[in-house]
Amino acid sequence: MNSPKECNDNDDDGEKFQWHRSCIDDYNLLDLIGQGSFGRVFRSYCTVNGQECAVKCISKQNPQTNLQKIRTEVYIHIRLNHPNILQLFTVLEDSKAVYLIMEICNGGSLAQLIAKQKSQNSIRPILPYKLIGSLLLQICDALDYLHRNSIVHRDLNLNNILLQRPYCSKSSTTTKIKLADFGLAIDQRLMSKHRSPSTTTINHQPNDDNDDLFGSTICGTPGFISPEIWNQIPKSVSSKSDIFSLGSIVYACITGQTPKNDIILDNSFPPMAADLITKLLNHNPEKRLEINQIKQHIFVIGHIDSRRLNPIEKTTNTLRMSIDSKQNVRMYFRNDNLTIDVYQNGSLINIHHNHEEKYNFYDLPEKYWKHYQLIIKFINLVRSKTRKIIIYCGDWFKQQPNNGKPTKKFINKCTLMNDGHFEINVYDRILDENQCYRLDEITANNNNNNNDNDQFDFKPHLDKLFKLYSIIYQLEQTLEIQSETIGIDLFPITIGCDSMKSMNESNTNTTANNGTRLTENNSFLTSKILRSIPINGIGHAIQFTNGSIKVNFDDGSDLCMDRDNRIYYLHDGILDRFHKNDKLPDFIVDKLAQIPQVIERLKIS
Structure with missing residues (x-):
């Protein structure tokens, strides 16, 4: 995992972060693609390298502009490097404004996608469940990276999740996202340093600025703000605050609305989605799910993808698993006397116990989730080998x-x-x-x-x-x-x-020195190294689990003997192969004379 660069505790704030003195004229500002209270974002391109980018312009003449907060945002953002986090390339400044030069996303925001889909379809879910699961997995990866580096985003909402490219439901079941806007983010390591009276690294203004440094002010977007931030509970803001916001995002992706107060999950929510949302929006931060628990939740994992998998059947003491020629999957659980058949890449599920039950994936009852997760593990294993x-x-x-x-x-x-x-x-x-x-x-x-x-x-x-x-x-x-x-x-x-393959076919028509054809299969299969030792005066000896012995001689040559006494000799890029009945050249005989000593050393190693 790439982590932010460490700070120098001896530097004051002006030395810790250096503004890049460069001319904004190197960038052509084209159309306006975003606007907020503190700045506007333009689609742009750099005239120096011709690359497209986004430029966020923050006016210094705006009385609401707080340059200290901008420094804090840049200090956090410019160190981040993750495929699901919008990259901040550099920062420019002149007498009028501060310019953040960032990666551009041409697909708009998640809020815009939901609004578009909502106008076309008022039936839940607004976004397909499979797409929601994919988005959640990417957001979790970004949050995991931030939280491991002690950074809390604090403003996770639909507008700050950007789509790298426009989403088209007809040609794709998912899309890549980037987490953006670190204007309210806090670095908890920096907070701990400020709590120490002997450490001062940034000269903040009193009251509000200092409170915000410690995460004690109300901030964020209504509907996505955790209870501990709303209630301004001292020193309570943590990574769990972002988890609450994630629950609001799931709710909005399904309903098209921001959750308000205590939400009621009616029958229009499938059991998997209701379970996940409830655990994310828990008012007690300690009871909210961890990132790894979210990623392993059955809703996020999603239904299986058995496309392109060849027919296979496996049996253990407790399970019998199979994939047929139509990519349908069956798993029999011996201990429960339960059979689950999965059709159409996991969309349809038949369960055979005392009687037959049929479900769509997202309506699968919770009592079968653990069984289904075993099916997912089986499919993922087969996919990894396909x-x-x-x-x-x-x-x-x-x-x-x-x-x-x-x-x-x-x-x-x-x-x-x-x-x-x-x-x-x-x-x-x-x-x-x-x-x-x-x-x-x-x-x-x-x-x-x-x-x-x-x-x-x-x-x-x-x-x-x-x-x-x-x-x-x-x-x-x-x-x-x-x-x-x-x-x-x-x-x-x-x-x-x-x-x-061509070389092996050619070798079958190649004769050894005495004219004998090498038609045998000389593959050593998938042998592994059993012992590997240096031997003074000879070179380096290796013994494999299948009984073969290989010697890397000090003169740069290599000789290998397999358990059928076939010999392979490589020197100066030329490979010679000899059958056990072949007449061997003198230089091979000289090498073989050292093999008994090699074997003895391997035995005692």
């Missing part, structure tokens, strides 16, 4: 930039999985086997030092991998839209030629 886009990389990753020679290991294909993860396949030319890594895990471990000589080094390839991922992601989005437009599912797809 390929969506496969791209063979050819020679793009195969050559070393320093000497141009082929590497022992190289990236030969990448795969976008159905659950959104991006997998990188590394081929080992010695073992003739593949290992899969996830891009997010590679990034997380990028700064970790690994001394294992057999570990693949991704650092030289990260820029290419991110570029490839960006291309594949854009392709996926385009094909998803085209699939819905023409009514034909275009996934899964494969791009490029499988060079390893």
